[in-house]
Amino acid sequence: MSLPDPRREAALLIHPELRGEVDFDTVVDQIRRSHQKTVGLSAMLATDLKTILSDSYLRKADRACMMAGIEGRLPYLDRELVEFAFGLPARALVGVAAGKHVLRKLLRERIPDSMTAAPKAGFNVPFWRWLTDRRVNDLRCAVAGPKTALAELVSPTALEELKRDPRNPQHAATQWKLLRLGLWAERWLRQQRAEARGV
DSSP, X not given: OOOOOTHXXXXXXXXXXXXXXXXXXXXXXXXXXXXXXXXXXXXXXXXXXXXXXXXXXXXXHHHHHHHHTXXXXXXXXXXXXXXXXXXXXXXHHBOSSOBOHHHHHHHTTTSOHHHHTSOOOOOOOOHHHHHXXXXXXXXXXXXXSTTSSGGGTBOHHHHHHHHSOTTSHHHHHHHHHHHHHHHHIIIIIHHHHXXXXXX
């Protein structure tokens, strides 16, 4: 099974001079160590549970609920249910045509087939729409310049990525992160240097 390896993206995103300062081996070892005894689908589920679920999905769900003033509940993360799911064979979790095989089968008894057979749909953030706004686009082009604070943090490949057409959703999410990093760098890194020089 292939576990997340930050070294794959590091060469594309991090400035060559900064790459040597990051101990990627320790990061990768921590991820591997947490589920060394698991293999296959179980290892993938364990990785998701300990990384993207807690670091991304749950945080987004919590913020969305708080913004709407509602109390969110996560019944599928009940400890006993999670332990039960980890004990199931892979064929019970992943069907030939779709995932969540057992769950879909159980729900068919309670809700219409049109819902259980529907394709997966997420709540995509409209990065591309934000990035194509004229003012944001001007900021994006300015931050992607070779003499910017961002250019000192990321690789030339990442700067080129920031200049690409944002209408491709796969590029837009990365571009939004790079833009935010670039604006932060312009504000704080340049300010620190100016203060150090007494300007």
